[in-house]
Amino acid sequence: MAKLNPELMRGSLDLVVLxxxxxxxxxxxxLQQELRDASRGLVDMQAGTLYPxxxxxxxxxxxxxxxxxxxxxxxxxxELTEAGRKRLAQQAHEWREYADCLREMLTPVLxxxxxxx
Amino acid sequence: xxxxxFELYLSLLSRFLRLNPxxxxxxxxxxxxxxxxxxxxLSSRGISREEAIRQALDEFGDAAELASHFTKATHIRxxxxxxxxxxxxxxxxxxxxxVATAFWPQGPHAPEAPSPRLGMAQEPExxxxxxxxxxxxxxxxxxxxxxxxxxxxxIDVLEMSERPLEEVIGMIGEQTGVDILFDExxxxxxxxxxxxxxxxxxxxxxxxxxxxxLDLILEPLQLGYTxxxxxxxxxxxxxxxxxxxIRVYNVRDLLVQPDREAAMAGGGAGARGGQFSVESxxxxxxxxxxxxxxxxxxxxxxxxxxxxxxxxxxxxEVGGPGSIIQYNGLAIINQTPAVHAKVEKLLEMMRKSLxxxxxxxx
Numbered sequence: 001m002a003k004l005n006p007e008l009m010r011g012s013l014d015l016v017v018l019x020x021x022x023x024x025x026x027x028x029x030x031l032q033q034e035l036r037d038a039s040r041g042l043v044d045m046q047a048g049t050l051y052p053x054x055x056x057x058x059x060x061x062x063x064x065x066x067x068x069x070x071x072x073x074x075x076x077x078x079e080l081t082e083a084g085r086k087r088l089a090q091q092a093h094e095w096r097e098y099a100d101c102l103r104e105m106l107t108p109v110l111x112x113x114x115x116x117x
Numbered sequence: 118x119x120x121x122x123f124e125l126y127l128s129l130l131s132r133f134l135r136l137n138p139x140x141x142x143x144x145x146x147x148x149x150x151x152x153x154x155x156x157x158x159l160s161s162r163g164i165s166r167e168e169a170i171r172q173a174l175d176e177f178g179d180a181a182e183l184a185s186h187f188t189k190a191t192h193i194r195x196x197x198x199x200x201x202x203x204x205x206x207x208x209x210x211x212x213x214x215x216v217a218t219a220f221w222p223q224g225p226h227a228p229e230a231p232s233p234r235l236g237m238a239q240e241p242e243x244x245x246x247x248x249x250x251x252x253x254x255x256x257x258x259x260x261x262x263x264x265x266x267x268x269x270x271x272i273d274v275l276e277m278s279e280r281p282l283e284e285v286i287g288m289i290g291e292q293t294g295v296d297i298l299f300d301e302x303x304x305x306x307x308x309x310x311x312x313x314x315x316x317x318x319x320x321x322x323x324x325x326x327x328x329x330x331l332d333l334i335l336e337p338l339q340l341g342y343t344x345x346x347x348x349x350x351x352x353x354x355x356x357x358x359x360x361x362x363i364r365v366y367n368v369r370d371l372l373v374q375p376d377r378e379a380a381m382a383g384g385g386a387g388a389r390g391g392q393f394s395v396e397s398x399x400x401x402x403x404x405x406x407x408x409x410x411x412x413x414x415x416x417x418x419x420x421x422x423x424x425x426x427x428x429x430x431x432x433x434e435v436g437g438p439g440s441i442i443q444y445n446g447l448a449i450i451n452q453t454p455a456v457h458a459k460v461e462k463l464l465e466m467m468r469k470s471l472x473x474x475x476x477x478x479x
Contacts, residue, residue, distance in 0.1 A: 028147060029154045047151055048178035051144075052186035059190050067143075076147045 004042050013053060014062075015095060016043055018080065018088040021063060025079035028054060054078060062087055123152060126174050133184030144187060148177065189312075211260065211346045260347035267293045268328040268349075274318045277334070283311040285334060286351065293327045297342075300352035307353045309338055343454035357454050361438060364457055369446035371467060372415050416443050422467075423448075427459045 009016075020026060020034050032050055035043050045053075057063045062084035066077050080088065127149060131141045152173050159169035177183055272292040277285045283299075290297040299311060315334050318325075325333070335341055341357045343350050420441055424432045431437040431452065439452035450460060 027150070029151045046178070047148075047155075047176045048183050048186075051148065051151075052183070052190055055144075055187055056190035073150070074146060075150055076143070 009043065012095065013045070013049070014057065015088070015091045016045075017050075017053060017057065018062065018084055019092070021078060021080045022085070022088055025066075025077045027075050027077050031078070057084070122170055122174060123149075126177070126180055129180040130184055133181050135184075135188045152177075211348070214260070214347070261344045264295055264344045264347055264349060267295045268331070269326050270294075271324040272327050272330060274325050274330050277315060277330070278317045279314050281312045282315055282334070282338065285315045289327055289330060290349075295327070295349050296347075297349045297351060300350055300356060303353045303356040304340070304351075307339065307355060309340065309353065313338060341455065354455075359453070361451050361453060362457065363449065363451045366448040366450060366460070366464060367446065368419060368443070368448045368464065371419055371464065371471070372446060419443075419448070423450075423460060423463065427463055428456050431456055 016035060016039070017031065020031055020038065023034075026034065028047070028051060031054075032045060032047065035045055054063070054065075058065055058078070061081055063078050064081050066079075068075055068077050127145045130148070131145055134141045134144065136144075152170075155173040155176070156166070156169050159172060160166060164172070270293050272289060277288060286297050286299070289295075301311070304311070316337055318330070318333060331342060335351065339354050340351055341354045343352070343357060343362075345362075420443065423441060424434060428439075429435065431439045433440040439450070439456060441448060441450045441452075443449070450457065452460070
């Protein structure tokens with residue numbers, strides 16, 4: 001179970017999926033695994049969230065899919081489209097800006113308050 | 118049997134998916150692949166097959182809910198595609214219509230324009246009495262009038278409560294035969310999504326006029342609509358109040374002296390040259406008015422009525438953005454769609470009361 005408040009992550013699910021896909025084509029299960037690894041366990045997306053999300057991203061033409069049975073079993077692979085790449089770049093910059101801003105605002109607060117258990 | 122739970126879940130999911138068979142199979146295949154890998158992983162951790170299957174299925178969640186998420190993702194895109202195609206087709210048809218009507222012979226009333234939706238029964242528009250000399254009605258007014266009529270149709274709103282806006286508008290469009298578009302850009306700017314939930318609609322009247330339903334649905338969402346080139350365009354109230362549109366209103370009938378009594382009296386005095394009917398007396402009065410150029414006084418009166426009754430602060434006389442100018446019995450008004458709607462309503466009400474026989478008023 002993710003230790004992070006799911007509300008926090010709501011706006012960035014698309015972003016993290018696009019980010020993982022930017023590293024090359026993936027199939028659903030692999031994507032889920034890499035997401036967990038890349039976030040050191042903080043982002044643990046449930047399958048019931050991931051697959052509809054992938055389908056939506058495909059409907060929005062940000063990613064495309066291809067069935068591949070070269071490994072012996074039929075598997076659906078996803079990769080970024082050009083539009084997806086652009087969207088990723090745009091969102092990544094926006095989030096970076098936001099994260100930096102938050103960090104600045106929160107630093108004094110963090111110093112003063114103890115971390116809740 | 119836990120082994121069967123797997124396939125049971127997938128077939129249940131399939132049944133809930135409101136997609137075509139090919140799409141359903143693809144999703145089932147994809148999820149089966151995931152489930153198998155998940156099973157392997159959990160088993161390798163020493164978890165029993167039974168428990169592993171239960172857990173893996175748990176991670177997908179409720180089949181019905183999952184299905185709804187998939188269906189939504191696919192349908193939104195398809196609907197937008199349909200709306201865009203419709204826009205293209207209807208736009209082309211509307212353009213053809215306008216060109217065609219421009220060449221039709223001018224008569225008291227332009228011939229009925231074919232509806233872009235073939236096969237829909239059309240109410241024949243009211244024929245103007247030949248006594249009045251009328252300018253041919255401007256083609257776009259014809260289309261607007263047609264749409265306005267279609268909006269008076271009574272529709273079933275029971276299924277519409279709390280469903281996504283896009284879906285509800287689609288249903289209204291289908292039931293009325295009106296092509297409805299969204300001005301998505303203005304909506305996105307205001308953060309109003311097409312998937313926004315429509316409020317709960319009053320159940321006491323399950324059948325409302327489409328016009329009333331649209332008002333009920335769009336108002337709380339800060340949306341409104343305007344009719345343009347025979348299409349109904351849904352956009353934000355903000356945008357509607359910004360854009361000015363020029364519309365031409367034929368107001369000759371309102372500028373003519375509605376003096377039936379004088380005409381009747383005139384009929385009595387017809388002893389001079391022989392009998393003439395009330396109708397021909399009316400015509401004579403009308404022609405006299407026209408000859409006088411409608412009398413500057415009446416023109417000013419009509420303008421005054423409009424600009425003081427309808428959103429008075431929006432007219433140029435008091436520094437507002439809107440304007441009205443009269444020419445040859447036509448009122449040319451530049452105003453926001455919202456104000457135009459009110460002006461139309463006002464003129465309609467005026468016409469209605471002028472039609473009432475003077476005797477009834479006594």
